[in-house]
Amino acid sequence: MTAPAPPTGGAVPPPLRLVGVSKWFGDVVAVSDVSCTIGPGVTALLGPNGAGKSTVLRLLCGLTPPSRGEVQIFGADPRADLGLFGLLGLVPQQESVFESQRALEFVRLAAVLQGVEQADAAARRALAVVDLDPALRRRVGTFSKGMRQRVKVAAALVHDPAIVVLDEPLTGLDPRQRLAMIALLQRLGREGRCVLASSHVLDEVERFGSRVLVIARGRLVAEGDFHAIRALMDDRPHRIRVRTDDPRAVATGLLAAGAAVGVRLDGGAVVVDTDDVTAFRRAVAPVARAAGARLEEVAPLDDDLESVFRYLVGER
Amino acid sequence: MSETEPGAPTALPPATPRVRSLSVLPAIYRLLLATQVTLTRLLALGALGLTAMVVGWAIGQSDPADPVATAARFVNAFGLSLTVPVTALVFASAALGDLTDDRTLVYLWLRPVRRATVVVAAFAAAVTVTVPLVVVPLVVAAALAGGGDEVVRGTALAATVGTVAYAGIFTALGLRVRRALVWGLLYVFIWEGFVARGGDNAARLAVRSVTATILGAASGVDLRLAVLSTRTAYVAPFVVALVALAYASWRLDRQDVD
Amino acid sequence: MTDPGAARILEGGYRRYDGVRSGARGAVESVALHTAQRALGLRRAARFKVLPVLAAVLAYVPAIVYAGLAVLLPGDLTENGVLPTYAQYYFFITAAIVVFTAFVAPEVLCTDRRTGMIGLYLASPLTRTTYLVAKATAVLGVLAVVTLGPPLFLLLAYVLVGSGPDGPVSVAAFVLRIVAAGTLLSAFFGSLSMAVSSITDRKAAASAAVVILLLLSAVVTNSLVEAAGASPTLLLANLFELPFEAVVRVFGEPSDNPELGRLATPVVVGATVAWTLAASALVWLRYRALEVTR
Numbered sequence: 087m088t089a090p091a092p093p094t095g096g097a098v099p100p101p102l103r104l105v106g107v108s109k110w111f112g113d114v115v116a117v118s119d120v121s122c123t124i125g126p127g128v129t130a131l132l133g134p135n136g137a138g139k140s141t142v143l144r145l146l147c148g149l150t151p152p153s154r155g156e157v158q159i160f161g162a163d164p165r166a167d168l169g170l171f172g173l174l175g176l177v178p179q180q181e182s183v184f185e186s187q188r189a190l191e192f193v194r195l196a197a198v199l200q201g202v203e204q205a206d207a208a209a210r211r212a213l214a215v216v217d218l219d220p221a222l223r224r225r226v227g228t229f230s231k232g233m234r235q236r237v238k239v240a241a242a243l244v245h246d247p248a249i250v251v252l253d254e255p256l257t258g259l260d261p262r263q264r265l266a267m268i269a270l271l272q273r274l275g276r277e278g279r280c281v282l283a284s285s286h287v288l289d290e291v292e293r294f295g296s297r298v299l300v301i302a303r304g305r306l307v308a309e310g311d312f313h314a315i316r317a318l319m320d321d322r323p324h325r326i327r328v329r330t331d332d333p334r335a336v337a338t339g340l341l342a343a344g345a346a347v348g349v350r351l352d353g354g355a356v357v358v359d360t361d362d363v364t365a366f367r368r369a370v371a372p373v374a375r376a377a378g379a380r381l382e383e384v385a386p387l388d389d390d391l392e393s394v395f396r397y398l399v400g401e402r
Numbered sequence: 403m404s405e406t407e408p409g410a411p412t413a414l415p416p417a418t419p420r421v422r423s424l425s426v427l428p429a430i431y432r433l434l435l436a437t438q439v440t441l442t443r444l445l446a447l448g449a450l451g452l453t454a455m456v457v458g459w460a461i462g463q464s465d466p467a468d469p470v471a472t473a474a475r476f477v478n479a480f481g482l483s484l485t486v487p488v489t490a491l492v493f494a495s496a497a498l499g500d501l502t503d504d505r506t507l508v509y510l511w512l513r514p515v516r517r518a519t520v521v522v523a524a525f526a527a528a529v530t531v532t533v534p535l536v537v538v539p540l541v542v543a544a545a546l547a548g549g550g551d552e553v554v555r556g557t558a559l560a561a562t563v564g565t566v567a568y569a570g571i572f573t574a575l576g577l578r579v580r581r582a583l584v585w586g587l588l589y590v591f592i593w594e595g596f597v598a599r600g601g602d603n604a605a606r607l608a609v610r611s612v613t614a615t616i617l618g619a620a621s622g623v624d625l626r627l628a629v630l631s632t633r634t635a636y637v638a639p640f641v642v643a644l645v646a647l648a649y650a651s652w653r654l655d656r657q658d659v660d
Numbered sequence: 661m662t663d664p665g666a667a668r669i670l671e672g673g674y675r676r677y678d679g680v681r682s683g684a685r686g687a688v689e690s691v692a693l694h695t696a697q698r699a700l701g702l703r704r705a706a707r708f709k710v711l712p713v714l715a716a717v718l719a720y721v722p723a724i725v726y727a728g729l730a731v732l733l734p735g736d737l738t739e740n741g742v743l744p745t746y747a748q749y750y751f752f753i754t755a756a757i758v759v760f761t762a763f764v765a766p767e768v769l770c771t772d773r774r775t776g777m778i779g780l781y782l783a784s785p786l787t788r789t790t791y792l793v794a795k796a797t798a799v800l801g802v803l804a805v806v807t808l809g810p811p812l813f814l815l816l817a818y819v820l821v822g823s824g825p826d827g828p829v830s831v832a833a834f835v836l837r838i839v840a841a842g843t844l845l846s847a848f849f850g851s852l853s854m855a856v857s858s859i860t861d862r863k864a865a866a867s868a869a870v871v872i873l874l875l876l877s878a879v880v881t882n883s884l885v886e887a888a889g890a891s892p893t894l895l896l897a898n899l900f901e902l903p904f905e906a907v908v909r910v911f912g913e914p915s916d917n918p919e920l921g922r923l924a925t926p927v928v929v930g931a932t933v934a935w936t937l938a939a940s941a942l943v944w945l946r947y948r949a950l951e952v953t954r
Contacts (some may be wrong), residue, residue: 144660479879
């Protein structure tokens with residue numbers, strides 16, 4: 087392989103980069119004009135079914151060429167430089183593996199094809215990382231979904247890649263394995279690797295890390311820290327729950343103070359819609375005090391990833 | 403989005419050399435051999451070879467007037483027109499086609515390994531399993547049919563050379579189309595079985611003319627479609643296989659992989 | 661009071677179907693029609709039309725060429741064997757018939773089992789038997805495109821240029837023979853192909869098995885009879901040539917095959933029908949025992 091040459095001026099190319107990438111299959115546009123850069127750490131790729139997540143991952147790995155635009159791995163085209171695949175570990179979405187092999191054989195083959203010296207030892211280490219016994223005699227074809235998933239992860243990590251791409255890595259895993267997988271991804275991210283994982287399990291993606299890429303209908307609709315994305319949504323009122331002993335009085339006070347654009351009584355709480363969170367936070371305590379009410383809780387209701395995701399793709 | 407991310411890498415990862423072909427060829431070869439050899443295929447194609455031997459034995463028992471010609475025509479009609487192409491088709495089209503169908507090609511494709519290495523391994527695996535399944539029963543059938551040394555030698559040569567050509571073509575076909583078995587049968591049945599009989603020029607584009615020429619030259623029997631010179635019959639199949647494998651490598655490099 | 665005319669509901673959610681229910685017969689017709697369309701590649705991407713178009717070209721081009729020759733050549737030449745007889749014409753379209761035989765039934769039967777679609781069909785008014793009737797109707801219909809169409813076209817062309825049978829009675833007799841021959845071939849090859857397709861869920865494997873079965877039976881029986889001196893009765897197992905020999909008998913023409921020609925007409929036609937029935941029975945038995953899980 088020819089190592090990706092550092093550009094002049096000392097800047098290091100990012101691990102993964104899409105520049106104006108579109109991909110169409112016949113008349114169907116799967117990905118439309120996507121540009122983004124993915125650096126070290128864990129990034130979650132989100133999107134509803136059919137949004138183009140898998141196509142984006144395939145493009146990034148060079149598995150399919152873009153119809154337009156550029157895909158770069160450390161500044162080079164993955165379809166033009168086979169050596170780049172040595173820097174990449176992919177966990178594909180499909181369950182299929184070489185059915186007749188044992189787990190150790192499958193991972194060792196990956197090590198051999200990656201040119202890893204002492205492939206056997208590397209394969210055993212990789213299997214240990216995903217908590218699988220290298221001495222397991224069963225063939226991979228008889229494995230459960232979760233076990234297959236872990237074997238695929240081991241095969242993707244066996245050569246210690248700088249970039250790890252995972253398509254729906256939590257699929258088929260039980261809750262304990264999910265926790266272990268999330269911890270593994272976080273660890274890989276902390277080690278400075280570029281980890282990109284697609285998923286639709288939002289509450290668990292939230293724990294990968296806060297950086298997300300959101301795809302809807304083939305277009306990149308948002309990227310970055312999802313809290314920051316939420317803060318940028320000026321057109322969406324923020325929803326906050328205020329628990330108090332006199333919700334009616336607090337609701338009236340917040341409306342009168344201009345700190346809320348809408349209120350709804352919900353048992354012992356007021357659900358407030360506001361388009362200026364800072365003004366709301368400044369106003370809520372004085373309003374309660376003026377109304378003689380006691381504040382018990384002020385909690386955001388739509389600052390989680392799921393709400394951000396719903397706002398971004400819900401009405402498309 | 404901004405070009406420079408927080409936490410962007412400060413140094414490139416170490417260069418990964420492209421893996422040397424010779425060091426990975428045996429591993430890929432073993433894998434592809436294991437994936438294409440299934441019990442169903444072995445039984446079905448083994449039955450084809452067994453049938454050839456039984457019919458050859460029946461012909462030998464019937465004491466034909468011209469045993470050499472009878473045996474050569476039988477081998478040409480049964481072995482070289484049916485057993486060799488069909489067996490090569492089943493295994494060679496599966497060598498990479500099965501991986502495309504069950505979406506496991508990605509585990510070979512996304513590696514720093516030359517495409518030609520994968521294709522050569524697939525071809526070698528297909529030839530490895532096809533040759534014993536066709537050459538052994540056909541040689542036995544030729545001997546049982548009373549063909550003598552000439553027909554037996556011609557059968558062994560023609561079946562081996564034919565396997566090389568068919569395996570090359572069908573390895574590439576397995577990569578090129580989804581239902582390679584179907585398209586391969588169309589080639590064998592429509593082109594070689596019907597169109598090639600229409601004239602010498604069409605026959606020259608059929609592998610069957612190569613095998614018929616080799617068997618005809620070895621046995622001295624005038625066989626249908628034996629229209630090539632002997633030298634061409636020995637050289638052309640290897641050239642065809644080479645071109646097919648080169649195309650398959652090129653194609654694999656540009657392949658969309660699931 | 662609110663004026664009801666100021667509002668309207670465009671979509672009221674789920675509503676019970678109140679239209680006409682066509683029952684099992686409608687289901688059979690519908691499945692047969694859509695199956696035939698699928699097999700012919702209609703309303704599908706271009707790549708699905710390649711095989712049907714290829715088969716149609718193989719079947720009809722010779723008929724068009726011979727119709728042209730009938731126009732151009734003097735009458736005495738056309739009557740002296742330059743043009744093929746109706747039975748001989750089937751020799752030219754063997755490839756087309758085999759292509760359709762190999763690919764139609766696997767397409768219409770294997771796909772339903774592999775995708776689980778058969779479960780949906782059997783949840784409708786269709787039973788296993790009526791499902792098979794619908795599928796068989798489609799297969800026969802599609803095969804008729806190559807077994808009936810070209811000879812009828814040839815007859816029409818010959819009649820129009822004055823090289824065909826004279827008089828309406830004679831023409832009607834030929835039409836009947838063509839229909840009988842076409843139906844015999846369609847039924848034979850259709851049932852055989854369906855029998856093979858009932859054994860495996862893999863389309864490609866079924867297609868390959870059909871072609872190999874036809875070729876293998878021809879090569880083995882011919883080798884045994886011609887080279888090993890076995891009885892010509894063995895040729896009744898020649899699944900490739902037997903039905904075409906039966907067609908020769910339907911047209912009352914002399915056989916081109918010296919060995920098969922030695923067998924009596926009732927034996928040849930009877931064996932063809934027997935194979936058809938046996939293959940159909942195998943399909944029925946396979947589907948009767950089929951486990952439908954979804």
